[in-house]
Amino acid sequence: MKVSLFITCLGDAIYPRVGEAMVRVLAQYGVSLEFPKLQTCCGQPAFNSGYWQEARASAKTILDAFEDSDFVISPSGSCTGMIHHYPKLFEADPVQLARAERLRDKSYEFTQFLVNVLGVTDVGASFPHKVTYHPSCHGTRLLGVKDEPMALMSNVRGLTFVPLPFAEDCCGFGGTFAVKMADISGAMVSEKVDHVKETEAEVLVGLDMACLMNIAGNLRYRGEQVRVMHLAEVLAEGAGLA
Amino acid sequence: MSAQKGKATVKERANLALNDEFLVKAVKFTTERLRNGKKNASAEHGNWDEWRERGRQIRLHTIAHLDYYLNLFVENARANGVHVHFADKGEDAVAIAMDIAQRKAAKTVVKSKSMVSEELHLNHALEQIGVEAIETDLGEYIIQLAGEMPSHIVIPAIHKNRYQIADLLSEVAGEKLEADTTVLAGFVRKKLREKFLEADIGMTGCNFAIAETGSMVLFENEGNARMVTTVPKTQITLMGMERIIPSFEDLEVMATLLPRSATGQKLTMYMSAITGPKRMADADGPEEMHIIIVDNGRSLQLGDPEFQELLNCIRCGACLNACPVYRHIGGHAYGSTYSGPIGAVLTPALNKNVAEWDDIANASSLCGACYEACPVKIPLHEMLIYLRRRKVETGNGKAVETAGMKGFAALTGSSAAMKAALAIGKIGQRLVVRGGEIRTRLGPLKGWNSYRVTPSLPRRSFRDRWERLDRELDAKRPPMAPDMKRRMEQIVKERGQGGGGHGGH
Numbered sequence: 001m002k003v004s005l006f007i008t009c010l011g012d013a014i015y016p017r018v019g020e021a022m023v024r025v026l027a028q029y030g031v032s033l034e035f036p037k038l039q040t041c042c043g044q045p046a047f048n049s050g051y052w053q054e055a056r057a058s059a060k061t062i063l064d065a066f067e068d069s070d071f072v073i074s075p076s077g078s079c080t081g082m083i084h085h086y087p088k089l090f091e092a093d094p095v096q097l098a099r100a101e102r103l104r105d106k107s108y109e110f111t112q113f114l115v116n117v118l119g120v121t122d123v124g125a126s127f128p129h130k131v132t133y134h135p136s137c138h139g140t141r142l143l144g145v146k147d148e149p150m151a152l153m154s155n156v157r158g159l160t161f162v163p164l165p166f167a168e169d170c171c172g173f174g175g176t177f178a179v180k181m182a183d184i185s186g187a188m189v190s191e192k193v194d195h196v197k198e199t200e201a202e203v204l205v206g207l208d209m210a211c212l213m214n215i216a217g218n219l220r221y222r223g224e225q226v227r228v229m230h231l232a233e234v235l236a237e238g239a240g241l242a
Numbered sequence: 243m244s245a246q247k248g249k250a251t252v253k254e255r256a257n258l259a260l261n262d263e264f265l266v267k268a269v270k271f272t273t274e275r276l277r278n279g280k281k282n283a284s285a286e287h288g289n290w291d292e293w294r295e296r297g298r299q300i301r302l303h304t305i306a307h308l309d310y311y312l313n314l315f316v317e318n319a320r321a322n323g324v325h326v327h328f329a330d331k332g333e334d335a336v337a338i339a340m341d342i343a344q345r346k347a348a349k350t351v352v353k354s355k356s357m358v359s360e361e362l363h364l365n366h367a368l369e370q371i372g373v374e375a376i377e378t379d380l381g382e383y384i385i386q387l388a389g390e391m392p393s394h395i396v397i398p399a400i401h402k403n404r405y406q407i408a409d410l411l412s413e414v415a416g417e418k419l420e421a422d423t424t425v426l427a428g429f430v431r432k433k434l435r436e437k438f439l440e441a442d443i444g445m446t447g448c449n450f451a452i453a454e455t456g457s458m459v460l461f462e463n464e465g466n467a468r469m470v471t472t473v474p475k476t477q478i479t480l481m482g483m484e485r486i487i488p489s490f491e492d493l494e495v496m497a498t499l500l501p502r503s504a505t506g507q508k509l510t511m512y513m514s515a516i517t518g519p520k521r522m523a524d525a526d527g528p529e530e531m532h533i534i535i536v537d538n539g540r541s542l543q544l545g546d547p548e549f550q551e552l553l554n555c556i557r558c559g560a561c562l563n564a565c566p567v568y569r570h571i572g573g574h575a576y577g578s579t580y581s582g583p584i585g586a587v588l589t590p591a592l593n594k595n596v597a598e599w600d601d602i603a604n605a606s607s608l609c610g611a612c613y614e615a616c617p618v619k620i621p622l623h624e625m626l627i628y629l630r631r632r633k634v635e636t637g638n639g640k641a642v643e644t645a646g647m648k649g650f651a652a653l654t655g656s657s658a659a660m661k662a663a664l665a666i667g668k669i670g671q672r673l674v675v676r677g678g679e680i681r682t683r684l685g686p687l688k689g690w691n692s693y694r695v696t697p698s699l700p701r702r703s704f705r706d707r708w709e710r711l712d713r714e715l716d717a718k719r720p721p722m723a724p725d726m727k728r729r730m731e732q733i734v735k736e737r738g739q740g741g742g743g744h745g746g747h
Binding site: 001007009011012013014016019020023024027028029030031032033035037038039040041043045046047048049050051052053054055057058060061070071105106117118119137138141142168169170172173174175177178179180181182183184185186187188189190191213214216217218220221 | 257566609610611614630631632633651655656657660689693702704707708711715716720722730733734
């Protein structure tokens with residue numbers, strides 16, 4: 001059984017601590033991950049901008065990297081969601097299309113794998129803090145990841161959960177959207193942070209570092225002290241694995 | 243026209259909206275009310291996703307056999323005594339309507355709400371030949387007074403608050419009207435009553451056209467469409483060629499989906515099905531009835547696998563109310579009759595001029611809220627990407643972006659190249675990192691850092707840390723519990739038998 005880690009480019013370059021937390025949580029259950037070094041980026045920035053030929057160049061590294069894997073686990077619903085677009089991306093190429101479909105069927109976002117495959121909803125963590133949660137759009141809407149993080153958080157000792165108002169509204173990241181439409185994106189992230197502040201939470205939790213980088217960026221810009229964490233980090237820290 | 247009309251790009255128009263505090267407040271207030279209404283109404287009705295799927299299937303089926311159902315509708319409508327006209331282009335529809343108005347020597351036309359009429363800019367054309375066109379839907383009446391386009395498919399004046407509306411109506415009244423919704427609506431009702439009585443022609447849109455009976459169906463809340471279709475002697479109905487549904491049985495599904503999705507109502511105050519002009523025994527109704535069936539770019543979607551589903555749209559506006567971008571910029575920023583996510587796709591698709599309209603396709607973070615809200619499940623968030631791709635494929639990509647994406651492909655096309663780039667980035671960032679953060683607004687970071695702080699690259703990437711981490715965990719990793727192992731093996735086995743696919747849509 002080959003279980004592979006799809007770290008995502010952001011997770012590799014900017015947030016190695018998230019991947020590490022995820023690997024430590026899964027190791028507790030005897031999951032031995034392998035890390036194929038061929039992987040780069042899922043290709044989403046190019047795909048979403050309409051540059052599909054360029055997106056295919058990145059996507060091929062992912063197809064190659066995980067060719068022999070049985071399960072592919074990533075700390076991002078959005079990047080896993082991108083893999084769900086691969087069959088469309090390669091629809092004109094029957095060989096790659098078959099590989100793309102295989103990869104899609106074996107790809108999981110971290111909480112999907114932990115809850116739905118391993119059957120774990122309580123990692124034995126304790127995290128005595130007031131926490132709010134931003135459900136990232138691609139994870140919830142493309143992959144249907146809704147109940148999994150809630151189940152995991154509800155079993156963390158001492159965690160006080162405060163619902164985020166307008167939680168389902170996009171944080172304004174949207175990849176190149178944040179650069180191309182900077183002012184619309186800025187208005188969206190500012191409103192998201194207003195809502196985070198309303199909850200008076202100490203920690204904002206999410207499942208996608210791109211969205212969290214966006215929200216954390218605005219929090220820091222405004223001098224707010226709210227801690228921003230991936231759920232894997234909360235679980236690892238809370239279970240004393242970090 | 244509003245100030246936004248003159249601006250060339252969605253970005254420029256959006257910036258005007260973002261800086262208009264009244265507009266943003268008004269749009270947020272009403273879209274919130276509508277989307278909460280929809281959420282509650284759909285939850286209360288239950289099995290909402292099944293209803294959506296049913297609606298989608300009806301629309302898919304109808305559009306796949308549009309030639310058949312359109313013929314059936316026309317045959318039945320003609321048998322009911324309706325004059326049916328076909329308009330290939332917008333200007334053809336305008337010419338037909340003007341011709342009828344001239345034959346009837348019409349001085350005034352009263353209109354109930356019609357997005358097709360807005361699409362054709364019909365009021366303007368009628369004015370040119372000296373026919374006064376009066377909008378009788380309250381929201382449409384307001385924007386007609388203001389000389390603007392609708393900024394929402396269902397709530398045309400969503401961008402105005404009651405003080406702005408009171409100012410507009412006070413001008414008509416010739417006295418200062420109180421900014422009280424009852425007072426304002428009362429004034430408009432009285433004013434319009436005179437117009438209904440003197441109008442020569444009543445003009446309507448069409449929510450659904452029923453093939454099996456040749457009926458046209460209108461959903462409304464103000465009763466103005468009832469007046470428009472009963473008082474004047476002549477009725478003209480404008481309908482997009484895709485408004486067809488096969489039968490009254492299908493209308494039940496649409497009547498379940500449309501009002502709930504649009505306003506959160508179980509049903510609008512009025513739902514009228516009109517089958518032909520006045521008959522001998524009827525107490526009221528027009529003596530002459532015309533239906534103008536408008537193509538205007540719709541048939542270009544037929545047979546296009548990526549955009550045909552656009553014709554499934556029932557114009558409920560739910561995607562606008564759910565859209566976080568629309569919420570901040572309102573409808574005029576989209577620069578066209580149809581706004582929000584549906585407008586961002588429909589406008590370029592109807593015009594088949596992706597190059598010119600591509601920029602509204604960029605005004606989306608692709609969050610998918612539109613798809614989730616859509617009562618007939620149109621994948622607008624995917625269509626936005628297809629539009630962007632078509633722009634690139636036809637050589638209309640922006641030079642800077644094209645070069646950037648080529649660079650992206652070169653870097654992410656190989657792990658060695660990406661690793662090298664990362665190493666350079668770590669050295670390069672020393673110029674701008676202060677206390678682990680990047681705050682400069684130079685170059686590409688200008689937009690991003692105007693609202694945020696950027697994290698710096700850590701000294702060691704995950705890739706650099708992996709071997710040590712893996713060794714550490716190897717030493718202490720417990721064996722996997724047998725039930726977990728069994729489950730994983732079972733999943734792999736089922737996948738091999740074609741039982742893959744989990745989650746997602």
